[in-house]
Amino acid sequence: MRVLLALAWGLLFGVGLIVSGMANPAKVLNFLDLAGSWDPSLAFVMGGAVVVSFVGFRLAWRRSAPILVARFELPAATELDPKLVVGAVVFGVGWGIGGFCPGPAITSLGLAAPGTLVFVPAMVAGLWLGFRARNAKLRSFATKESTS
Amino acid sequence: MLSASTEFTPWASLLGGGAIGLSAVLVMLFFGRTAGISGIAVQALRPLAAGLDDWSWRVAFLAGLVAAPLLVSVVTGNAVDQTVSGNLPAMALAGLLVGFGSALGSGCTSGHGVCGLARLSKRSFVAVIMFMASAFVTVYVLRHIVGAL
DSSP states (O other): OHHHHHHHHHHHHHHHHHHHTTTOHHHHHHHHOTTSSOOTHHHHHHHHHHHHHHHHHHHHTTSSSOSSSSSOOOOOOOSOOHHHHHHHHHHHHHHHHHSOOHHHHHHTGGGOOHHHHHHHHHHHHHHHHHHHHHHHHHHHHHHHHHHO | OOOOOOOOOHHHHHHHHHHHHHHHHHHHHHHOSOOOHHHHHHHHTOTTTSOHHHHHHHHHHHHHHHHHHHHHHHHHSSOOOOOOOOOHHHHHHHHHHHHHHHHHTTOOTTIIIIIIHHTTOHHHHHHHHHHHHHHHHHHHIIIIISOOO
């Protein structure tokens, strides 16, 4: 049941990426090209997604718990830190080179463009390295905290 | 490299964005989590980290993403319109940076850009401003200074 529902929500997300144009790197790069062939469409993608989730999250949070699991688990961090900023900047550079962010890249796998088939394995390696780096830094920071 | 003209599609983009938002809401409602794709992908790489139930829904969600183009082409009767750069070294570098940056920065366009902004998270506002700025600068440099893209 939970697997089928997750599959359905993934399908919905992927269909949204395709219908919106977000799964087309040419469109993403034109959105990012303010000084050239600017295509403002993607501002509408983000606008539509944020408005729906802003309202929908608040409706969902009226429940004491989610439907299939025991509790809502939202990101706990509230402080700004260098990892957040460095990570976002590095992500932006990659997004600007390839025109893919993670969702559209994964959605595009089956379309089998050579660029996608190179991008996704590299992204998976990067995700793993970034995850390791984030936790490694957390650990060293925690150690420093405890010794000071 | 990749420079294809695209049409301005405000209605399709708004509709598709709404579907993305609805999916994020359903993930929150049923699984109690933000639908950040980089986060889901990282956890999908770690089947032993949090138990099979916590892992399997993420893999199923990713499978749904992969299946989406098939559904769209069956329903519409048209192939999905997409232009991807064929510069493979550049795409490998881009993939590595996208993966590393989104994991280090705890989110990408979906986790920070959609769910984080909808949650009014200060960290996500900062992340979105930083990655939009860096992506704008990257495209500007590549297209208008280097002339490569």
